[in-house]
Amino acid sequence: MFFEDSVLMSRLLTFLTLGFHIIFATVGVGIPIMISMAEFIGIKKKDPHYTLLARRWTRGFTITVAVGVVTGTAIGLQLSLLWPSFMQVAGNIISLPLFLEVFAFFFEAIFLGAYLYTWDRFKNPIFHWLLSIPIVIGSTLSAFFITTVNAFMNSPQGFEIDEGKLTAVEPFAAMFNPATPSKVFHVITSSYLTSAAILATIAAVIILMKKGTTYHRKALKMTVTATFVFALATAIAGDSSAKYLAEYQPDKLAAGEWHFETEEGADLVVFGTLNENNEVKNEIRIPGALSFLAYGDFNAEVEGLYETPEDERPPLWIHYMFDLMVSIGFYLVGISMLFLIFWKVKKWNEYNKWLLTGLAVIGPLAMLAIEFGWIYAEVGRQPWIIRGFMTVAEGATTSPHVGLMFLLFLGLYTVLGIGCIVVLRKIFKNNPAELELEGRYPNVKESDKE
Amino acid sequence: MSYEYIGITVLWFFLYGYLIVASVDFGAGFFAYYARLTKKDHIINKLISRYLSPVWEVTNVFFVFFFVGLVGFFPDTAYYLGQSLLVPGSIAIVLLAIRGSFYAFESYGSKDNSVYMFLYGATGLLIPASLATAMTISEGGFIEETASGVHLMIGKLISSPYSWSVVLLAIVSVLYISSMFLTYYAHRADDRPALEIVRKYALFWSSPTIIASLTTFIALSQHNPVHYQKAIGLWWMFGISVAFFMIGLFLVYQGKYYGWAFIAVMFQFFFAFFGYGASHLPYILQPFVTITSGATNETMGVTLIIAFIAGLFLLIPSLVMLMRMFLFDADYVKGKK
Numbered sequence: 001m002f003f004e005d006s007v008l009m010s011r012l013l014t015f016l017t018l019g020f021h022i023i024f025a026t027v028g029v030g031i032p033i034m035i036s037m038a039e040f041i042g043i044k045k046k047d048p049h050y051t052l053l054a055r056r057w058t059r060g061f062t063i064t065v066a067v068g069v070v071t072g073t074a075i076g077l078q079l080s081l082l083w084p085s086f087m088q089v090a091g092n093i094i095s096l097p098l099f100l101e102v103f104a105f106f107f108e109a110i111f112l113g114a115y116l117y118t119w120d121r122f123k124n125p126i127f128h129w130l131l132s133i134p135i136v137i138g139s140t141l142s143a144f145f146i147t148t149v150n151a152f153m154n155s156p157q158g159f160e161i162d163e164g165k166l167t168a169v170e171p172f173a174a175m176f177n178p179a180t181p182s183k184v185f186h187v188i189t190s191s192y193l194t195s196a197a198i199l200a201t202i203a204a205v206i207i208l209m210k211k212g213t214t215y216h217r218k219a220l221k222m223t224v225t226a227t228f229v230f231a232l233a234t235a236i237a238g239d240s241s242a243k244y245l246a247e248y249q250p251d252k253l254a255a256g257e258w259h260f261e262t263e264e265g266a267d268l269v270v271f272g273t274l275n276e277n278n279e280v281k282n283e284i285r286i287p288g289a290l291s292f293l294a295y296g297d298f299n300a301e302v303e304g305l306y307e308t309p310e311d312e313r314p315p316l317w318i319h320y321m322f323d324l325m326v327s328i329g330f331y332l333v334g335i336s337m338l339f340l341i342f343w344k345v346k347k348w349n350e351y352n353k354w355l356l357t358g359l360a361v362i363g364p365l366a367m368l369a370i371e372f373g374w375i376y377a378e379v380g381r382q383p384w385i386i387r388g389f390m391t392v393a394e395g396a397t398t399s400p401h402v403g404l405m406f407l408l409f410l411g412l413y414t415v416l417g418i419g420c421i422v423v424l425r426k427i428f429k430n431n432p433a434e435l436e437l438e439g440r441y442p443n444v445k446e447s448d449k450e
Numbered sequence: 451m452s453y454e455y456i457g458i459t460v461l462w463f464f465l466y467g468y469l470i471v472a473s474v475d476f477g478a479g480f481f482a483y484y485a486r487l488t489k490k491d492h493i494i495n496k497l498i499s500r501y502l503s504p505v506w507e508v509t510n511v512f513f514v515f516f517f518v519g520l521v522g523f524f525p526d527t528a529y530y531l532g533q534s535l536l537v538p539g540s541i542a543i544v545l546l547a548i549r550g551s552f553y554a555f556e557s558y559g560s561k562d563n564s565v566y567m568f569l570y571g572a573t574g575l576l577i578p579a580s581l582a583t584a585m586t587i588s589e590g591g592f593i594e595e596t597a598s599g600v601h602l603m604i605g606k607l608i609s610s611p612y613s614w615s616v617v618l619l620a621i622v623s624v625l626y627i628s629s630m631f632l633t634y635y636a637h638r639a640d641d642r643p644a645l646e647i648v649r650k651y652a653l654f655w656s657s658p659t660i661i662a663s664l665t666t667f668i669a670l671s672q673h674n675p676v677h678y679q680k681a682i683g684l685w686w687m688f689g690i691s692v693a694f695f696m697i698g699l700f701l702v703y704q705g706k707y708y709g710w711a712f713i714a715v716m717f718q719f720f721f722a723f724f725g726y727g728a729s730h731l732p733y734i735l736q737p738f739v740t741i742t743s744g745a746t747n748e749t750m751g752v753t754l755i756i757a758f759i760a761g762l763f764l765l766i767p768s769l770v771m772l773m774r775m776f777l778f779d780a781d782y783v784k785g786k787k
Contacts, residue, residue: 059558066554069507070547073514080521081539084532084600088525092746095522096753102518103761106511110768113504114775117782134768171753398599399536412544416551423555 007393009402010082013409015378017075019371020413024068026370029143029188030195031061034226036132041222043125048441049215050222052433055119057199060424062116067420072105074409082402086385086395089166093159094149096171101145108138140188147187151179154377155248156386182244186237190373193230194366197332199223201363208356215433217351221343224359228336235329239293246294246302249387252380254305255314256322257290258283266290266302271323274316314382321376328369332362453751454741457523458734460758461516462727468512469723470627470716475509476574477628478502479549481651483571486564494632494644500785501635503557504776508769510550522754526744530735533600534593535584542580549573575621582620586613589674590736612666612673619662623719626655630698630715634708639783649702656699660692663722674736680729687725694718 003009035054042050080087111134122128152158158174160167200223203216245253254260258269258280268290272283288298295302305313335358342350381387385395478498485491521528532539548569556566587593592607593600607613629651636645671678681688698714701707732740745751776782 062558063554065507066551066558069510070550073510073550074543074547076514077517077539077543080517080528080532081536082532084529087521087528087532091521091525091528092750095518095525095746095750096757098518099522099754099757100761102511102515103757103764106508106515106761107764107768109507109511110765110772113507114772117504117776166747169747169749171750397533397536399533399601401537405536405540408540408544412547416547419551419555423558427558 003403004400006399006402007396009406010396011392013402013406014075014078014082016406016409016413017071017078018374018378020417021068021071021075022370022374023367024064024071025143026191026194026367027061027064027198028068029139029191030193031057031064031199032132032135032139033192034195034199034223035061036129036136037226038222039125039129039132043129047218048437049218051125052215052437052440053219053222056428056433056436058116059427062112063420063423063427065112067416069109071413071416082397083385083395084397086390089390090153090386092166093156093169093171093174094152097145097148097152097175101142101149104138104141104145106138108135108142111135111138143188143191144184147184148175148177148180150377151183152177153384153386154183154381155179156389161389178248179244182237182240186234186241186373189230189233189237190366190370193227193234193332194363194370196223196226196230197366198363200227200336201360204356204359207351208353208360211432213434215437220359224336224339227332227362228340231329231332231336235333238326238329242293243295249381250303251305251308251312252314252377253294254303254308255316256318256376256380258316258319259290259302260304260306262301262304262307264291264301265299266294268293269319271320278316312383314380318376318379321372321379325369325372325376328365328372332366332369335359335362453748453755454523454745456755457519457745457751458727458731458741460755461519461523462724464512464516464519466720466723468509468516469719471505471509471512473578473624473627474631475502475506475628476578477624477626478632479553479570479574480625481628481632481648483567483574485647486567490647494636494647496785497636497639497641497644498632499557500639500783501776502553504772506550506553508772510546513546519754523746523751524734524739524741524744525746526739527735530593530595530600530738531584531587534587534602537602537604538580538583542577545573545577545580549577575624578620578624579617582616583607583613586610586616588730588733588735589670589677590733591673593738595738610673612669615662615666615669619659619666622655622658622662626652626659627715627719629655630702630712633702634712635783637708638780639785641784649705652702653699656695660695677729677736681725684725684729687721687728691718691721691725694721 035057038050038057039054042048042052042054111131115128115131115135118128118131152174155177156174157177158170158172200220203212203220203223206212206216207220242253245256257266258272258274258278259266260278265288267288268286269280270284270286272280275281291300291302292298294300335355339350339355339359342348342352342355383391383393385392478501482491482495482498485494552566552569556570586607587602589612592610592613593602595601629648632648633645633652636648667678667681670681694714694717698711698718701711701714732742734741734744738744746754
């Protein structure tokens with residue numbers, strides 16, 4: 001039975017941990033910058049609405065950080081527990097970014113503690129805001145360093161293998177491999193995007209439920225603006241990732257696009273189905289678009305999947321992951337732009353029900369896109385764990401107990417997930433923003449003339 | 451000194467740092483729950499959470515730092531420990547995860563939830579016990595390498611007096627270190643009722659600590675005579691450790707200089723811990739990994755050390771800032787900020 005297959009179970013357990021962790025890691029990277037911006041706007045405009053926004057976001061953020069920290073610790077240890085042979089080899093090359101990631105995390109943890117407990121401690125609020133900068137830097141640097149590790153696994157370099165032994169190790173060459181720039185860019189922009197989208201969803205839902213006040217409308221405007229900017233940046237990053245793939249990992253691109261024969265002017269296949277002869281049916285076909293996506297030229301030649309030996313090809317279902325991710329990305333750009341247009345055109349009501357409903361789903365959708373994107377990126381390099389050097393089967397543990405551990409962690413993440421939701425609801429449900437605003441800033445009604 | 455020795459020294463420092471800060475945290479969780487049971491929680495729990503809230507995440511990083519550094523400097527340990535520790539390692543992760551997240555759930559979310567308090571207190575003792583297992587295994591004799599891979603011999607581990615004495619030592623040391631720290635912190639906060647309680651805890655846990663240290667020594671002489679002989683060669687380190695134990699205990703008993711008492715506790719564990727570590731060398735994991743055989747390549751080793759020094763320039767000022775804000779700021783400690 002598959003439950004006894006330690007390689008498969010190691011893969012599933014790693015998927016489970018990472019799939020759960022990236023929800024919290026993503027908001028961990030993106031929310032600090034939103035908090036920092038809101039607090040800064042609040043100080044500059046002397047508008048307590050924004051300061052309160054920063055405060056309330058921070059309060060929810062601590063809960064997600066806690067789960068992010070503990071699941072991050074879990075994946076850190078699981079790397080060695082589930083993939084001991086991989087770590088024995090790769091540890092020689094990737095320990096530098098892993099090590100630096102912990103430093104960045106350390107830095108962030110110190111300042112997060114300081115930020116949380118000093119809201120009313122400084123006479124000049126700008127000092128408190130300054131404490132948020134290291135949090136933003138620390139969380140973004142963590143994302144940077146850990147992404148270089150993943151980039152290395154996709155595009156290994158910076159070492160030589162001499163009779164099974166690693167020689168000529170260059171840590172910085174391994175860190176700054178060809179996959180690093182596009183991957184880091186894409187990870188960071190999409191994390192910012194997703195966090196902004198989640199905060200926008202919260203504001204939109206509250207306004208839709210007719211509980212919205214000036215506070216929520218300001219929140220919505222700020223978060224949707226951020227969503228739009230980050231969505232554009234993510235689109236650019238995604239495009240650079242596709243160009244990287246075409247050059248360095250054509251098999252991943254070809255499997256994701258169902259592009260089998262090498263040809264010039266390759267069409268882009270959107271959705272559709274495959275029959276047993278690998279013929280594409282029911283698809284939307286955009287002529288020449290794949291060539292354009294890959295090389296910026298509608299007639300360029302794109303390598304097909306048949307160039308890759310059969311046992312080194314990734315599974316073909318990742319096509320759907322790619323398409324879902326990209327579709328959601330386009331939706332996010334579109335809906336946030338629509339809101340901005342409605343807002344700027346004075347005659348139109350940007351708070352109409354349809355637009356708000358469209359915005360109410362962007363947070364969960366963006367998070368799904370993160371998951372789809374990572375599944376595409378990770379399953380797309382199967383069967384390799386270090387592309388071209390070590391397969392997943394060679395890296396896995398031989399322990400017979402992985403199946404049992406899978407159940408253990410499934411239970412853990414269920415408990416953590418439910419706990420997180422329950423606590424977040426509890427924090428905000430009985431403490432609406434208006435009440436807190438009145439309690440903290442009794443004079444706000446007069447100063448608020450919007 | 452070659453880079454492997456710098457590497458292991460750095461890692462040992464971090465493990466020592468974790469030992470101190472995590473003990474305070476783990477023990478505090480237990481005491482908080484115990485105080486709830488004995489209806490004294492209103493006296494000491496506010497004090498405990500004032501210290502822990504801003505620093506719990508930092509505590510966790512010390513641990514992450516150690517294991518990431520260990521795999522970085524000595525990748526072979528990932529292979530042997532990873533293969534053999536899947537089950538105990540996973541249990542430790544689950545305990546750590548429950549503890550960390552439930553701490554946040556309780557202190558930022560729902561106050562005074564008894565289930566959270568219980569889990570927080572219970573994991574505070576179970577985690578040191580499960581982490582101590584890794585220490586026991588490094589003595590050798592508990593894992594075997596066969597054609598099918600590396601395996602932990604669980605039966606041997608469970609029936610070994612040495613492994614139980616290490617677990618016991620870990621638990622009582624946690625309670626001792628924690629209560630000594632809380633005594634100091636209560637004194638700084640000028641909180642007499644709390645001080646009375648935690649001072650009693652400290653005096654109580656001192657004797658099991660020193661007894662467990664001795665029994666661990668005896669069990670080690672049975673389990674690994676070579677290591678024991680090397681430890682005897684470093685007798686003066688352990689002697690200094692005992693001397694600091696007496697100083698710390700004396701000061702708390704006298705009821706003054708609690709700050710110095712806690713520093714004495716830190717030195718007590720520093721000498722014991724480094725004495726143990728030094729006598730353990732050249733093995734990291736007997737008999738599979740030695741400090742030279744298991745080390746990473748020289749380029750990476752040197753790069754890691756440079757990265758480490760650069761990182762310290764960032765960390766030390768930040769840590770000092772954190773301590774000045776929350777540990778040495780009298781107004782904060784007293785609850786005025």
